[in-house]
Structures are given as C-alpha cells and as structure tokens.
Amino acid sequence: MWRFKNREQAGQYLAAQMLQYASAPSTIVLGLPRGGVVVASEVARKLRLPLDVFLVRKLGVPGYEELAMGAIASGGVRVMNENVLRQIRISDDAIEAVAGREEQELRRREQAYRGNRPRLDVKNLAVILVDDGLATGATMRAAVTALRRQQPLRIIIAVPTAAPDTCNQFRAEVEDIICGMTPTPFQAVGAWFKDFSQTTDEEVQQLLRTAQRAKESRGRNCCIDKDSTSGLITY
Numbered sequence: 001m002w003r004f005k006n007r008e009q010a011g012q013y014l015a016a017q018m019l020q021y022a023s024a025p026s027t028i029v030l031g032l033p034r035g036g037v038v039v040a041s042e043v044a045r046k047l048r049l050p051l052d053v054f055l056v057r058k059l060g061v062p063g064y065e066e067l068a069m070g071a072i073a074s075g076g077v078r079v080m081n082e083n084v085l086r087q088i089r090i091s092d093d094a095i096e097a098v099a100g101r102e103e104q105e106l107r108r109r110e111q112a113y114r115g116n117r118p119r120l121d122v123k124n125l126a127v128i129l130v131d132d133g134l135a136t137g138a139t140m141r142a143a144v145t146a147l148r149r150q151q152p153l154r155i156i157i158a159v160p161t162a163a164p165d166t167c168n169q170f171r172a173e174v175e176d177i178i179c180g181m182t183p184t185p186f187q188a189v190g191a192w193f194k195d196f197s198q199t200t201d202e203e204v205q206q207l208l209r210t211a212q213r214a215k216e217s218r219g220r221n222c223c224i225d226k227d228s229t230s231g232l233i234t235y
Contacts, residue, residue: 006193010180030129055109068136
C-alpha cells in the first residue's frame with residue numbers, strides 16, 4: 001500500500017472523500033495540534049469551510065511515550081485508555097505527574113494558538129474533527145468527549161489513515177467518520193507518511209492566520225476558482 005508524501009497531500013486526499021460537506025452551513029473544521037492542523041487546513045481549504053484548532057494532549061506511558069495511556073483536552077477533560085492501563089504497571093502518582101506536565105503544555109499551546117481570541121463555541125455547529133491519523137484513538141476520544149459537553153449539532157471524525165479496529169470503534173460514538181485508508185497491519189500513523197516530521201508551533205500559527213484571511217476574503221469575494229488538478233472547488 002502506498003504512503004502519503006506529507007500531511008498536506010493527506011489532507012487533499014481526505015478532502016476528496018468528503019465532498020458532501022463542501023460549503024456546508026454551520027460547519028467548522030477543527031484540527032488537533034500539531035500535525036492534525038496541517039491536514040485540517042487542506043480539508044478546510046478544499047471544502048471552503050472555516051478552520052480552527054482544538055487543544056488535546058496525549059498522556060504517554062513513561063519510557064514509551066508513543067503509547068497512549070490516555071489524553072486530556074480543553075475544558076478539563078481526561079480520558080484514560082483502560083486497555084493500556086491493564087497491560088502496564090504504573091502508579092497513580094506517575095499518571096498524575098504525566099497529566100500535570102501535559103496540562104501545562106496544553107495551557108501553553110492554548111495561549112500560543114488562540115492568543116486573545118475567545119474560547120471556541122461549537123454549540124449547534126457541525127464539527128469536523130481532523131487529525132493526521134488514528135492509532136489507539138485516545139487523543140481523538142478525549143477531543144470527542146470534550147466537544148460533546150459543548151453540545152455541537154454533529155461530530156464528524158476525519159483522518160487520512162487509521163487502525164481498522166479503532167476506526168470501527170468510533171462509528172458508534174460520532175455521527176460520521178471518514179478514515180481515508182485502514183491498512184493491515186497498521187503499525188503506527190507515521191508509517192504511512194514519507195515525511196512525518198514534527199509540525200512546529202509557528203507552522204500552526206501561520207495556518208490559522210491564513211485560514212482567517214481566507215474567511216475574511218470569502219466575506220468580500222463572491223467568486224471562486226476551480227482547481228484543475230483535483231476537480232475540487234477552492235478559494
């Protein structure tokens with residue numbers, strides 16, 4: 001099975017499978033930092049939808065940080081992965097230490113990405129929640145749990161690649177889910193990208209600024225162009 005060149009290409013691939021949401025009213029695309037924002041930016045651009053960021057942090061197992069034992073999200077939400085916790089020996093104090101560090105980083109990112117902008121209100125909106133992939137699903141599950149508290153109209157998960165079992169588990173938890181490809185064996189999200197280098201805070205900030213300018217431009221400009229390479233309508 002082929003791999004994505006980078007997150008931008010993954011976002012374009014994903015958007016092409018979501019044309020039913022193009023220009024949908026009362027709909028917003030939310031990217032999970034950091035890499036998910038890159039994918040979400042392409043989805044939002046291709047589908048002509050507003051883009052924002054939703055803060056969530058994985059709680060990695062000490063010494064095996066890529067393995068998620070849980071996740072936290074804006075609004076004080078914490079979701080633990082009971083399957084992982086049953087397989088490891090870790091004290092409550094160790095869990096709290098990890099959670100404390102990640103909560104501090106979440107607050108830092110909230111300030112870096114949102115600045116003086118008010119906290120996002122998604123009540124009565126359809127939310128397309130985008131990440132660069134789904135492995136255990138702990139991070140995405142924390143995001144979904146946190147968003148449900150804000151009473152959105154619908155939650156749609158969209159990822160370019162996912163572990164098949166994880167993708168199927170979410171079908172009962174959200175109104176729609178789009179998993180671009182579900183390879184077996186899955187291994188890890190990064191295995192399906194040629195370039196899976198870390199996204200920086202500066203890149204996230206630039207993408208959000210660009211999205212804001214596009215939103216303002218849409219309000220002034222009635223005309224759109226057709227992307228001849230993909231057949232999708234773009235700004």
